Amino acid sequence: MLQVADAVVRYGAITALHGITFEVNEGEIVTLLGANGAGKSTTLRMVSGLQSPASGSISFQGRDISHTRAHDFAKLGVSHVPEGRRIFPQMSVEENLEMGAFRRRGSTSEDLERIYETFPILKERRKQLGSNLSGGEQQMLAIGRALMSQPTLLLLDEPSMGLAPMIVDTIFRIIGEIRAAGTTVLLVEQNAAHALRLADRGYVLENGRIVLSGPASDLLVDPRVRAVYLGEDVEAGS
Amino acid sequence: MIRTFFQRAPIRRLLVVLGVVAVVELITGPPGSNQYPTSGFTGSYAEPASFFGMFRTQRWLVFLALALVAWGIAEFWTRYGDTIRARGSSALAGPRQVSERRPVRVGFALALLVLGILLPHIVNDAFWQSALVTYVAIYVLLAIGLNVVVGFAGLLDLGYVAFYAIGAYTTAWVTGALPTPPPFGHALDAFWAIPFAVVFVVVAGVLLGAPTLRLRGDYLAIVTLGFGEIITIFANNLYGITGGSTGTKQIPHPVFHVGPIKYAWGLAPVPYYYLALGSVVLFLVIFSLLQRSRVGRAWTAIREDEVAAESLGINPLKFKVMAFAVGAASAGFAGVITASADNFLFPSSFTLVFSINILVLVILGGMGSISGVVVGAIIIQVVQAYLNHTPPSGYQQPDLYIYVGALLITMMIFRPAGLIPSRQRRREITLYEKSHEGHPDEVLLGDDV
Numbered sequence: 001m002l003q004v005a006d007a008v009v010r011y012g013a014i015t016a017l018h019g020i021t022f023e024v025n026e027g028e029i030v031t032l033l034g035a036n037g038a039g040k041s042t043t044l045r046m047v048s049g050l051q052s053p054a055s056g057s058i059s060f061q062g063r064d065i066s067h068t069r070a071h072d073f074a075k076l077g078v079s080h081v082p083e084g085r086r087i088f089p090q091m092s093v094e095e096n097l098e099m100g101a102f103r104r105r106g107s108t109s110e111d112l113e114r115i116y117e118t119f120p121i122l123k124e125r126r127k128q129l130g131s132n133l134s135g136g137e138q139q140m141l142a143i144g145r146a147l148m149s150q151p152t153l154l155l156l157d158e159p160s161m162g163l164a165p166m167i168v169d170t171i172f173r174i175i176g177e178i179r180a181a182g183t184t185v186l187l188v189e190q191n192a193a194h195a196l197r198l199a200d201r202g203y204v205l206e207n208g209r210i211v212l213s214g215p216a217s218d219l220l221v222d223p224r225v226r227a228v229y230l231g232e233d234v235e236a237g238s
Numbered sequence: 239m240i241r242t243f244f245q246r247a248p249i250r251r252l253l254v255v256l257g258v259v260a261v262v263e264l265i266t267g268p269p270g271s272n273q274y275p276t277s278g279f280t281g282s283y284a285e286p287a288s289f290f291g292m293f294r295t296q297r298w299l300v301f302l303a304l305a306l307v308a309w310g311i312a313e314f315w316t317r318y319g320d321t322i323r324a325r326g327s328s329a330l331a332g333p334r335q336v337s338e339r340r341p342v343r344v345g346f347a348l349a350l351l352v353l354g355i356l357l358p359h360i361v362n363d364a365f366w367q368s369a370l371v372t373y374v375a376i377y378v379l380l381a382i383g384l385n386v387v388v389g390f391a392g393l394l395d396l397g398y399v400a401f402y403a404i405g406a407y408t409t410a411w412v413t414g415a416l417p418t419p420p421p422f423g424h425a426l427d428a429f430w431a432i433p434f435a436v437v438f439v440v441v442a443g444v445l446l447g448a449p450t451l452r453l454r455g456d457y458l459a460i461v462t463l464g465f466g467e468i469i470t471i472f473a474n475n476l477y478g479i480t481g482g483s484t485g486t487k488q489i490p491h492p493v494f495h496v497g498p499i500k501y502a503w504g505l506a507p508v509p510y511y512y513l514a515l516g517s518v519v520l521f522l523v524i525f526s527l528l529q530r531s532r533v534g535r536a537w538t539a540i541r542e543d544e545v546a547a548e549s550l551g552i553n554p555l556k557f558k559v560m561a562f563a564v565g566a567a568s569a570g571f572a573g574v575i576t577a578s579a580d581n582f583l584f585p586s587s588f589t590l591v592f593s594i595n596i597l598v599l600v601i602l603g604g605m606g607s608i609s610g611v612v613v614g615a616i617i618i619q620v621v622q623a624y625l626n627h628t629p630p631s632g633y634q635q636p637d638l639y640i641y642v643g644a645l646l647i648t649m650m651i652f653r654p655a656g657l658i659p660s661r662q663r664r665r666e667i668t669l670y671e672k673s674h675e676g677h678p679d680e681v682l683l684g685d686d687v
Contacts, residue, residue, distance in 0.1 A: 048549060074551025086546035088539060099539050102532070103551035149551065 001026045001184055002047065002153060007056035007066075009042050016042040018208045019056060024153070029175065029185040031195040031216065033229060034205035040188040041083055043205070044157050047186065048080035049073045060153070074103045079151035083158050085142040089131035093122050096130050096141055100148025108148065115144040118174060136167035143174070153184045160191045172198050192229035196220045204229075248316075252309050254652040259305040261648065263297060265625070265641040269632035354515050358508045365627050368507035371579060373623040374616055375514035376572050381599040381615040382521055382608060383568030388597065389606035389660065390529060391561035392541030393451070394459040396593050397466025400446075401439045401566040403473060403588035405573020407480060408435040410583060415488040418479045428492035428578040432571065439570035443563035451558040454544075466593055473585035485584035492578045503578070510579040517575065521568045526608055528564065537561055598642060602649060604656025614657050618642065 002024040009017040017039050024030045034040045045051040047058060049070035058066045060076060073080065079100075088096050097115055101108045116123035119140045125133060133141060139159055146154060156175065160168040172194055179185050189195035196202055196216045204212035204225065212224065219225050243249060267282025283298040358367050380402060387395045410416045412434050414425025421434070450461045473480045491503040492513075503509050528534050536557045539547035544554050577583050603614020622638055649656070 050545070050548070069553070070548045071551050071553040073549075080549040082545055082549055086543050086549075088542040088546065090542055091538065095535075099535065099547075099550055102536065102539075145550070 001061060002186070003057075003059045004043075004047065005057050007043075007046060007053040007058060009039075009046055009051055010054045016208050017046070017053075020205070020208070020210050022203050022210060022213065024184060024186050026152075026184055027179070027182070028201060029179050029187060029199045031187045031189055031199040031202045032205060033189060033192045033195060033202055033219075033225075035190070035228075037207075038205040039208040040205055041157055042208075044080070044083075044155055044186070044188050048078060048155055050080075074149050074151075077150075077152040078155065079146035079149050079153070080155045081142045081146045081157060081159065083161070085135075085138045087130040087133075087138050087141050087145065089129065091130055092127050093130065093133070093141055094126040096145050097122070097148050100145035103149060111148050111150065115147060118147075118177065119144050136163050136171070139163060139167075139171055140174070143171075143178075147178065147183070151183060153186065154178060156185060156187045158188060158190060160189060160194065168194060192225065193220075196225075248313050250652075251312065251316075254648070255305050255309045255312075256302075257648055257652075258645070259301045261641065261644050263301050265621075266630055267297065268630055269637075271632075351519065354519075355512075358511055366623070367511070369620075369623040369627070371507050371510045371514055372576070373619045375511060375518060376576055377596070377599060377619045378612055378615045379514065379518050379521065379568050379572040379575075380596045381603065381611045382518070382525055383565045383572075384596050385600050385603075385605065385608065385611045386525055386528070386565035386568075387561050388600055389604075389611070390534065390537040390541070391558055392537075393558060393561060394455065395462045395562070395565075396459050396590070396597070397446075397462035397464070397469075398565075398569060398596055399588045399590070399593040400466045400469040401442060401569035402573045402576075402592070403469050403585075404439050404442055405431075405435040405570035406577040406583050406588075407473065407573075408438050408570070409574045409577035410481075410486050410489050413490050413578075415486040415490075416479065416481055417477070425490075427495070428490060428574070429494055431492075431574045431578070435570040435574045436567050439566040439573075440563040443566035444559055447559040447562035448555070451555055451562065463590065463593075466588075466590060470585055470588050473588065480585070483585055485582060487582040489577050489581045489583065491581070507579070510575065514575050517568070517571045521571070522608065522612070525564075525568075529608070533557065533560065598646060602646065602657060604659045606660035607656060607658050610656050610658030610660070617657075 004023065005021050006019045007017055007021075008015065008019050020039070020043065022030070022032075032040050032043060042051065046053055049065070049068050049072065052067055056066070057064060060078060063076075065073075065076065068076070070080075088099065091099065094112070097112060098108055101111060116126075121137055122140060122144055125137065130138065130141060143154075143156070143159065159171050159175070163171065168191065175185060175187065176198055187195055187199060196219055199216040201214065202216045202219045203210050204219070212219065212222065214222075244253070264279070264282045267285065268278060270276060270278030283296070285297045287295060287297040287300045358370060361367060361370065380398070383401075384395065384398050387393050387398070407416070409428055409431035411418055412420055412426050412431040413428050414420040420426060446462070446465050450458060453461060473485075474483050476482070491505075493502040494500065501509075503513070529537075536547065536552045539550070539552055540554050540557055548554055599615040599618055600611050601614075602618060603612065604610025625633060625638060626635060653659075
């Protein structure tokens with residue numbers, strides 16, 4: 001569904017991605033792991049058109065999208081939940097969700113119902129302002145907003161960032177449900193243990209290069225992954 | 239104990255009212271002199287005055303009494319206004335509830351329109367009749383246009399005067415008052431300037447916007463500032479085209495002539511007032527429809543978070559250019575009306591200070607709030623006209639900037655969202671008051687202000 005081949009991204013003189021290659025197949029949850037500065041967010045920015053690659057190619061459903069502008073991605077069926085959630089602080093929850101369907105004409109009420117079924121808390125809070133939600137609720141809102149455009153591919157950038165463990169469990173359970181409902185997911189995470197338990201396949205980024213890849217279950221037991229990303233988590237007995 | 243007393247919302251609002259009153263007293267009072275530099279202060283407060291000629295007393299008492307009445311009304315409204323106004327549906331209600339109140343709002347707007355139509359007959363004074371056009375209506379037109387750019391789309395435009403100048407010069411060109419020959423070889427009526435002016439300012443807006451609106455915040459402000467200056471310099475120096483620094487003094491009055499209907503505008507200000515009022519109403523309708531439309535929602539999204547807006551499929555550049563062009567249109571109208579009402583134009587009237595004046599009207603009224611901007615513009619411009627017409631002894635025109643500056647600072651501290659904050663700002667304040675005890679504006683100071 002999504003193929004990235006040899007993609008290089010430069011910010012001025014700094015090369016953030018040194019030619020990475022990966023793919024996401026339909027119906028999968030694929031996770032990109034890595035430490036801070038490894039290039040995870042850059043990869044996602046590239047795959048959502050916010051940053052175009054200096055060389056290499058990106059294709060989605062057989063179409064080259066290396067130079068498609070960010071605002072045209074929604075039309076293609078790619079929805080990006082940006083890092084830090086970025087909900088509209090002074091719009092109500094419902095207005096935020098309706099913005100998600102901006103590129104679609106016609107009624108949004110069915111989509112709203114669908115989102116409220118997935119996230120009952122958002123229905124309770126639908127008249128509240130985005131800025132008055134808790135971090136977890138904001139994350140749910142950001143995901144719900146992205147789902148309003150009925151994407152075929154959902155890009156999630158660090159959905160667990162800054163959230164309490166219990167909320168993280170909920171968010172990950174919902175990501176599973178989203179995939180079960182037919183949406184492919186590309187998940188960028190620092191929380192490797194959680195991400196690998198949910199995902200089908202994973203890639204590990206280091207300094208702008210993919211250093212490891214494979215089925216998530218293999219990565220979960222890979223000694224290098226365990227040492228670097230799962231150290232404490234595994235010791236704690238999970 | 240004392241601290242908590244002063245932190246209570248009504249008390250703080252009272253202090254704001256007293257502060258504003260003190261400034262207004264100073265503005266309208268006598269100035270100081272070289273020998274007695276403090277006499278301006280003492281005179282402003284201690285000068286004899288009267289309540290509408292009834293009780294003889296001193297200025298400060300008159301102002302204090304008026305302030306307390308105003309504060310009392312405001313407090314009553316804050317406390318019971320919700321119940322009176324909405325009967326159950328709170329200000330937190332979403333967009334659907336807002337539309338339920340629409341009949342009331344339309345009724346209110348119609349009442350204001352009737353008042354606007356009757357106004358020149360109520361104000362039966364030659365100065366004020368012309369001030370309604372030159373001081374008030376034109377500025378309202380400019381302020382609501384700039385509000386689209388600054389308030390709706392969140393773009394700081396410091397060169398807005400350029401569009402006004404383009405509108406005015408287009409009028410002069412179309413009517414054959416410039417050294418350049420008019421279009422189609424012969425002078426047209428000033429009315430024909432309107433379509434030309436609108437096309438020109440919209441094109442200018444797009445030309446300026448398309449390359450520069452990729453810039454953000456202060457960078458954009460600097461580019462627009464430069465654009466405003468460029469237009470003024472062009473007007474000043476292109477002798478053969480614009481008439482140079484002496485401008486032109488031969489712009490004819492417009493004549494409306496379609497079929498059997500013929501109306502000629504003359505020197506009298508009232509017909510221009512109606513022309514301006516008509517344009518204001520036209521643009522108010524267009525802008526409020528736009529605000530509620532898809533375009534308006536896209537502007538809000540871009541203003542609140544451009545990256546998020548882009549990820550949802552909104553093309554920020556397209557909508558920003560649109561805001562620029564749409565906002566410029568009303569400035570073009572204002573330019574046409576001013577030029578044809580005055581019959582003359584000079585490049586020196588289109589300065590940076592002019593752009594900033596309009597911006598001040600928008601900020602004081604409440605960025606993004608159409609009603610706020612209209613009210614803010616009317617108040618400031620009426621005060622300015624009053625001060626120019628009947629200046630207190632020793633008052634000079636540039637003094638106004640001191641007072642407007644002081645007012646702006648006071649506003650930024652106590653009411654940063656403006657006189658009548660936009661719906662979203664208002665909702666935020668209501669929400670805050672319901673969940674906390676304290677001053678509602680703290681929440682605004684807290685985040686992005």
